[in-house]
């Protein structure tokens with residue numbers, strides 16, 4: 001694998017059935033709606049009809065045998081989409097019950113036009129008092145991007161009732177109760193089997209609880225002109241290995257191991273040797289030419305024997321690091337470093353270095369004790385480390401992950417990778433941050449973070465800049481995790497992710513027996 005600097009476009013419109021990469025905040029999607037209506041003369045009711053048609057088509061495609069439909073509508077335009085779906089379903093002969101929440105007097109504008117069209121077609125509106133005993137599919141058109149406060153009362157009861165029943169749920173635009181910007185559950189939220197999102201993909205679908213609540217995500221731009229998107233810079237971009245793999249071409253025939261860089265991994269206090277071993281081995285599997293591990297003398301000889309391809313140097317004090325640093329292109333520090341005198345000495349000695357760095361684990365905890373800003377480093381905190389770095393708690397980080405990664409990057413500089421479901425990567429504050437949509441909960445396992453550190457270090461050693469290495473590394477790690485999870489998420493260990501790195505990095509198709 002030779003890594004190339006490559007500009008990957010952020011496309012707001014899908015080129016095929018795939019999801020677009022551009023993500024937006026709710027306010028931005030409202031601007032896109034407004035622009036399509038005001039500047040391109042597409043009436044709002046036309047957009048609503050298109051939204052309802054797309055959602056209904058997807059519903060029929062996914063559940064062709066459905067006969068009994070229950071549609072829950074709120075009082076805004078999300079409910080308006082629901083009326084369109086109900087009308088189309090009824091016209092095709094399905095039995096439709098439409099249940100309304102909220103004050104019917106507050107239904108105005110396009111939503112009122114859709115409601116009247118539903119009534120004119122012979123449909124009835126029942127106030128919500130509970131779900132019918134039986135439905136083949138339920139449609140959630142309660143709350144969309146207009147969600148503005150936590151869900152309570154009868155609304156919360158309805159969402160909980162949806163959760164208890166067995167039939168599949170199609171969410172219109174976004175699962176009701178999920179915050180479109182942060183992916184936070186505002187009290188309660190609908191757990192959908194399919195979410196059909198319109199005009200612009202909301203970033204909250206991919207962040208925080210989003211992936212847990214959305215089910216399969218489908219998208220339609222509702223055929224608005226591509227020029228509408230020129231006025232809104234995406235707030236975030238969705239990245240995955242399919243897209244990031246484009247950075248890696250054929251290796252030149254003239255290559256030698258120096259071509260692919262030399263990574264120095266620093267860590268492994270007594271009793272913590274596994275972390276550096278995992279990071280080092282992952283770096284080799286992600287294509288680094290040479291990997292040296294600088295670790296405590298207590299286990300250096302053993303480490304060398306256990307994986308002879310790794311070079312291992314015993315380091316008593318930071319003075320022993322100097323000759324190793326002189327030969328390295330990139331330093332990855334933190335796995336198993338500990339916070340005792342030995343680890344502190346090594347951490348302090350690398351702080352002034354003019355080398356690209358990946359900073360993880362205990363190095364992040366030491367950084368939190370005396371904060372400073374760097375320019376050429378990639379920091380890879382999990383939410384606990386992020387909380388220490390920002391002097392807050394994990395709940396505050398998880399409530400608003402985009403704000404957390406923004407604050408981390410502002411305080412510490414460089415590139416910040418905030419790990420967790422939907423890992424976020426933020427570099428230049430003026431550019432959209434990245435969200436990785438690969439990965440699975442099987443990867444929440446000991447050593448998984450050490451593997452990521454090794455992978456990002458290896459990609460930097462192969463010539464990618466900090467941001468590209470972070471994005472490609474996160475996606476390669478996640479895709480390897482997904483490949484490893486074909487054998488099951490439960491019981492997946494970090495070594496399984498390492499084993500999958502090579503076939504994923506080289507795009508070798510999975511064998512039958514893997515799946």
Ligand SMILES: NC(=O)C1=CN([C@@H]2O[C@H](COP(=O)(O)OP(=O)(O)OC[C@H]3O[C@@H](n4cnc5c(N)ncnc54)[C@H](O)[C@@H]3O)[C@@H](O)[C@H]2O)[C@@H](O)CC1
Nearest residue numbers: 033047048076077078143144145146147148149150151173
């Ligand atoms: N022309 C457009 O703007 C289009 C809008 N579309 C749909 O319209 C939606 C946005 O519509 P709206 O802006 O009207 O907003 P919503 O329909 O999402 O909801 C807004 C209404 O819900 C109330 N509300 C907010 N939070 C609540 C809570 N926690 N509990 C109870 N009530 C709450 C608000 O007071 C307001 O009355 C999109 O998600 C999409 O489904 C689509 O039809 C495409 C075109």
Ligand SMILES: [K+]
Nearest residue numbers: 140143174176
């Ligand atoms: K909804």
